[in-house]
Amino acid sequence: MAEESIQYFKGVGPAIAKQLSTIGIKTITDLLDYLPRTHNDYSQITPISHISPGVVTLKAQFKQVKGRYVRRGMHITEAVASDATGSVRIIWFNQPYRAGSIKTNEDYYITGKLELKRQRFAIANPTVELTSDIPVHTARIIPIYKESKGITSQLLRKLMIQAVDSTDQLPEVLPTWLIKNYKLLNYGESVRELHFPSSAEKLKLAKRTFALTEVFELMLASQLNKQLIASEIAPAISFNEGLAQSFISVLPFKLTDAQRKAVWQILTDMQKTTPMNRLLEGDVGSGKTVVAAMAAVMTMQAGYQVALLAPTELLARQHADTITELLKPLGLDTGVSLLIGSHKKQQKNEAHEQLQKGTIKFIIGTHALLQEKIKLKNLGLLIVDEQHRFGVDQRKELLKQNSKMAHVLSMTATPIPRSLALTLYGELDISLLDEMPAGRKPIKTKIISPNSRESMDMHIKEESNKNHQIYIVCPIITEGLVNTVNAEEMYKQLVSKFKNLSVGLLHGKLKSVEKSYIMEKFVAGKLNILVATTVIEVGVNVPNATIMIIEGADRFGLAQMHQLRGRVGRSTDQGYCYIVPSDSKAPSQRLRALTQSTNGFELAELDLEIRGPGAIYGSLQHGILDLRFAQLSDHKLIIDSRRAVIEFINRKEKLSSYPVLMRRVRMAQAVVTLN
Numbered sequence: 243m244a245e246e247s248i249q250y251f252k253g254v255g256p257a258i259a260k261q262l263s264t265i266g267i268k269t270i271t272d273l274l275d276y277l278p279r280t281h282n283d284y285s286q287i288t289p290i291s292h293i294s295p296g297v298v299t300l301k302a303q304f305k306q307v308k309g310r311y312v313r314r315g316m317h318i319t320e321a322v323a324s325d326a327t328g329s330v331r332i333i334w335f336n337q338p339y340r341a342g343s344i345k346t347n348e349d350y351y352i353t354g355k356l357e358l359k360r361q362r363f364a365i366a367n368p369t370v371e372l373t374s375d376i377p378v379h380t381a382r383i384i385p386i387y388k389e390s391k392g393i394t395s396q397l398l399r400k401l402m403i404q405a406v407d408s409t410d411q412l413p414e415v416l417p418t419w420l421i422k423n424y425k426l427l428n429y430g431e432s433v434r435e436l437h438f439p440s441s442a443e444k445l446k447l448a449k450r451t452f453a454l455t456e457v458f459e460l461m462l463a464s465q466l467n468k469q470l471i472a473s474e475i476a477p478a479i480s481f482n483e484g485l486a487q488s489f490i491s492v493l494p495f496k497l498t499d500a501q502r503k504a505v506w507q508i509l510t511d512m513q514k515t516t517p518m519n520r521l522l523e524g525d526v527g528s529g530k531t532v533v534a535a536m537a538a539v540m541t542m543q544a545g546y547q548v549a550l551l552a553p554t555e556l557l558a559r560q561h562a563d564t565i566t567e568l569l570k571p572l573g574l575d576t577g578v579s580l581l582i583g584s585h586k587k588q589q590k591n592e593a594h595e596q597l598q599k600g601t602i603k604f605i606i607g608t609h610a611l612l613q614e615k616i617k618l619k620n621l622g623l624l625i626v627d628e629q630h631r632f633g634v635d636q637r638k639e640l641l642k643q644n645s646k647m648a649h650v651l652s653m654t655a656t657p658i659p660r661s662l663a664l665t666l667y668g669e670l671d672i673s674l675l676d677e678m679p680a681g682r683k684p685i686k687t688k689i690i691s692p693n694s695r696e697s698m699d700m701h702i703k704e705e706s707n708k709n710h711q712i713y714i715v716c717p718i719i720t721e722g723l724v725n726t727v728n729a730e731e732m733y734k735q736l737v738s739k740f741k742n743l744s745v746g747l748l749h750g751k752l753k754s755v756e757k758s759y760i761m762e763k764f765v766a767g768k769l770n771i772l773v774a775t776t777v778i779e780v781g782v783n784v785p786n787a788t789i790m791i792i793e794g795a796d797r798f799g800l801a802q803m804h805q806l807r808g809r810v811g812r813s814t815d816q817g818y819c820y821i822v823p824s825d826s827k828a829p830s831q832r833l834r835a836l837t838q839s840t841n842g843f844e845l846a847e848l849d850l851e852i853r854g855p856g857a858i859y860g861s862l863q864h865g866i867l868d869l870r871f872a873q874l875s876d877h878k879l880i881i882d883s884r885r886a887v888i889e890f891i892n893r894k895e896k897l898s899s900y901p902v903l904m905r906r907v908r909m910a911q912a913v914v915t916l917n
């Protein structure tokens with residue numbers, strides 16, 4: 243029944259059916275799944291003697307309904323609505339059919355806004371429904387839907403009122419005991435109450451049911467993943483204190499306390515025979531690489547191989563360079579190798595062979611590592627930089643080649659709000675670098691109106707005179723978007739503006755060799771200015787760069803701009819960030835926020851507030867994280883969901899007894915797994 247097509251619904255002709263299908267609605271189930279974005283409460287019926295300006299709902303009869311043209315193209319229908327307590331004027335503009343369709347001497351629900359019209363109070367363009375029909379648009383809490391071409395909220399309500407008859411046939415999602423113990427509604431009821439709430443309390447309960455279900459699914463998924471991982475055997479990587487000491491003693495800097503703590507947590511995990519599954523989370527520049535290198539050193543020393551996955555070739559190369567440098571003093575650098583897509587066939591074949599033999603001890607690469615289906619002799623540790631950029635299935639193949647499962651360390655600079663992180667990963671598996679290396683000066687951030695570039699240009703000259711370097715990031719490569727600076731044009735302008743500076747252009751359309759050629763020139767200090775697109779967003783490390791200019795800033799997300807800004811201020815030199823909006827309008831709250839905070843977590847929370855969870859979790863590219871109801875700041879919700887998950891597991895419940903839940907939890911498992 244619920245899978246039935248909606249084209250036989252009252253009010254659905256072929257044209258509307260087609261429109262509906264463009265927004266994904268074909269069956270009754272699809273329709274019911276199209277949830278309202280909000281509700282209007284018209285349930286309060288006011289006697290006419292008590293109404294005051296604003297939206298009101300009456301129960302009244304119409305008298306003296308008259309329509310006329312006041313001038314060409316302007317028709318008004320006037321009427322008087324009366325109940326036992328009084329009367330009020332009603333006006334409809336340009337709805338000439340009203341006079342013919344309104345019945346006098348019948349009770350109507352009337353919802354509309356009472357306001358002053360031509361010096362008299364009247365309700366203009368109200369929605370009316372006979373009280374003898376089931377009210378759909380008036381006299382109740384009504385749902386408001388996202389509208390699209392040809393699909394109004396009004397139409398959706400007419401269809402939805404027919405569809406909610408099928409809600410009791412919807413399969414249950416949660417176990418009965420859970421619904422009862424946590425005072426939730428059953429699934430069908432919560433769908434019905436969400437569309438057409440019978441009361442404000444029921445609506446709240448429906449929302450709570452959805453919210454708890456969302457968090458429960460995610461938490462259950464992460465618990466089940468944990469169980470799966472716990473059932474695997476990993477190589478125990480013993481802690482070699484002498485090695486740790488010498489690694490630290492040759493570093494050109496002192497580890498921060500946060501780095502020490504993270505290292506300790508990681509090495510503790512890796513000593514166990516259950517696979518580590520840890521997230522190393524730290525703002526840009528917090529020094530994640532050296533922490534990962536320490537874990538790698540221990541692994542290699544114990545006789546196992548290490549693999550590092552980077553999201554771009556640029557970063558893979560950079561990681562390879564950094565890690566080679568870090569390992570050189572220990573004499574471990576000879577086993578480090580790079581494998582990326584742009585390598586020649588022969589080079590790849592050699593790498594494959596050496597990986598299988600075990601002469602390569604530390605392989606660094608991009609997706610190519612996964613796609614090439616490399617065989618490793620004995621992988622002990624997989625490090626994944628910016629883990630959300632990789633698919634999970636391929637990673638599994640890499641991890642499970644031998645009888646033992648490798649440990650996994652995922653690194654991310656994407657600040658995940660703590661509540662979400664706990665939901666997904668659990669407290670014990672997150673290491674947080676919440677402290678910046680000493681001596682870093684907060685980056686000075688300024689918004690520059692497009693009309694006042696001179697001061698910025700002056701500063702470019704000054705910094706290049708000090709041999710410092712400059713990044714300029716544009717939202718697009720080539721012309722095409724109105725009002726948006728493109729990288730090619732910017733490059734041309736700069737070349738002619740700064741005759742004695744060398745300028746480079748870097749973007750995603752260049753060949754991989756060209757990209758690395760330009761990048762290497764910039765790293766070597768042979769370019770003063772690098773004009774780029776967001777290819778440089780993640781992880782690029784050129785400590786000598788001191789200015790980051792973000793052009794067309796309104797086109798970027800807050801987190802993304804924070805990442806970009808993190809490319810400067812990576813040494814003891816003062817870093818500067820200039821934000822250039824596309825026009826000279828007052829800068830948005832988002833842009834201003836950047837000038838006020840340099841803390842990625844703070845900005846993430848703010849982004850969450852301004853753009854809502856969808857936009858934030860959307861950046862993790864996982865639909866399942868697009869929570870529609872759960873507010874992760876809701877403590878009780880998080881606690882209840884966690885208790886429910888524990889109870890589910892303690893009761894030895896089988897997922898297979900709950901097919902709908904199983905489907906969704908399996909999906910979530912695939913997403914939240916780090917392995």
Ligand code: ADP
Nearest residue numbers: 495496497498526527528529530531532679783
């Ligand atoms: P991210 O966390 O963004 O990946 P990196 O690992 O690239 O940061 O480190 C950023 C820079 O900080 C590098 O140049 C690195 O050598 C340096 N660095 C890391 N840890 C420290 C520290 N404890 N003290 C000083 N500099 C450090």
Ligand code: MG
Nearest residue numbers: 530531627781
């Ligand atoms: Mg990094």
